[in-house]
Amino acid sequence: MKKVLIAVDETEGSKSVLSVFHNMVRPPETVVLVHVQRLEGKSMMIDMLGEAEMSTLRESLRGTEHKEALDRQSQKILSYYKKEIDNGGLVSVKSVVRDGVPSEEIMKVAQEEGVDLIITGCGGKTVMQRLVSGCVSSDLERKAPVPVLVAKEACEEKHAWGVAPIGAKI
Amino acid sequence: MSGPGIEIRKKGGEMGKILMAVDGTAGSTSVLSVYRTMAREPDSVILVYVQRPEGKSMTTGDLREAAGQKALRNLPHDPERKEVLDRKAEKILDFCRQEIESIGPVNVKALVRDGVPSEEILKAAREEAVDLIIMGRSGKSALQRLVAGCVTKEVEQAATVPVLVAKTGGREKSITYGLRGESYAA
Numbered sequence: 001m002k003k004v005l006i007a008v009d010e011t012e013g014s015k016s017v018l019s020v021f022h023n024m025v026r027p028p029e030t031v032v033l034v035h036v037q038r039l040e041g042k043s044m045m046i047d048m049l050g051e052a053e054m055s056t057l058r059e060s061l062r063g064t065e066h067k068e069a070l071d072r073q074s075q076k077i078l079s080y081y082k083k084e085i086d087n088g089g090l091v092s093v094k095s096v097v098r099d100g101v102p103s104e105e106i107m108k109v110a111q112e113e114g115v116d117l118i119i120t121g122c123g124g125k126t127v128m129q130r131l132v133s134g135c136v137s138s139d140l141e142r143k144a145p146v147p148v149l150v151a152k153e154a155c156e157e158k159h160a161w162g163v164a165p166i167g168a169k170i
Numbered sequence: 171m172s173g174p175g176i177e178i179r180k181k182g183g184e185m186g187k188i189l190m191a192v193d194g195t196a197g198s199t200s201v202l203s204v205y206r207t208m209a210r211e212p213d214s215v216i217l218v219y220v221q222r223p224e225g226k227s228m229t230t231g232d233l234r235e236a237a238g239q240k241a242l243r244n245l246p247h248d249p250e251r252k253e254v255l256d257r258k259a260e261k262i263l264d265f266c267r268q269e270i271e272s273i274g275p276v277n278v279k280a281l282v283r284d285g286v287p288s289e290e291i292l293k294a295a296r297e298e299a300v301d302l303i304i305m306g307r308s309g310k311s312a313l314q315r316l317v318a319g320c321v322t323k324e325v326e327q328a329a330t331v332p333v334l335v336a337k338t339g340g341r342e343k344s345i346t347y348g349l350r351g352e353s354y355a356a
Binding site: 001016020023024025026117137138141142144149152 | 185208209301322323326327331332333334335336337
């Protein structure tokens with residue numbers, strides 16, 4: 001297995017991808033870490049926006065404090081996961097920041113990078129959002145051309161990776 | 171067998187058991203190739219095959235209650251048909267067992283169940299306390315999926331352990347995965 005795409009967000013549940021990555025899959029050569037920014041905040045209308053409206057939203061946010069905050073958050077999230085994943089520099093990690101509809105952006109990156117597997121958590125949306133537009137992982141699972149591994153929040157507690165980061169063991 | 175990347179040492183017994191849900195479709199081939207190329211080698215594999223006593227009928231979804239299932243099982247059905255089903259299950263499970271054992275030394279336990287597939291898979295996962303479930307995409311026809319939803323989705327949503335969904339994408343696809351796996355294994 002060459003490349004694994006790992007989709008992460010700011011939620012605690014997202015950390016379950018780490019234990020799954022470390023314990024369940026064969027070590028790949030490259031990991032592509034993807035964080036999709038939520039330009040729309042907590043709004044639920046993202047799925048209804050067309051390409052044109054999306055780019056208008058992007059345009060209007062450029063250079064604003066909100067966008068800067070989002071960028072800072074993305075960097076924070078990605079550097080956290082990079083540290084947890086790269087195993088002391090032994091696995092090459094590529095970080096990608098996107099904005100838009102999460103499942104679509106993740107799929108686009110998967111295609112561009114030619115990944116062999118997608119790992120994602122099962123959260124990433126609020127209960128209400130899930131009701132309105134389904135959850136990101138099931139969107140992915142339905143549409144992705146490669147296998148999708150859906151990590152569960154419960155396994156985070158079970159494996160308690162946070163206590164002893166695996167990267168430190170070698 | 172492992173990839174060229176660095177070996178991350180296993181924590182004690184964490185990848186103990188993998189449940190693999192198989193059926194007679196091409197989806198199962200992709201389950202095997204995903205197991206071969208992507209999953210870390212476990213201590214044991216639980217193979218689950220859910221029989222369809224109802225044949226191609228779409229009513230199992232409605233037979234959820236134990237009573238309905240029991241009634242179905244107690245139907246004065248053809249013993250020959252049951253035999254045919256059992257033979258099919260055995261054939262599929264034997265094939266998968268051989269494939270898995272050819273990949274590496276591992277305990278394989280094969281289970282045949284009957285009932286609602288997603289429920290039986292989840293039950294088996296609980297009973298065996300597995301760490302990961304691997305399953306294919308299509309255990310139902312498009313029409314059945316419309317009527318009763320998709321097995322994979324049901325399992326993915328209700329499972330408490332990670333679920334790895336293999337992709338079928340036609341036969342060629344799964345063969346490609348198999349070949350890729352081989353080249354990495356070599």
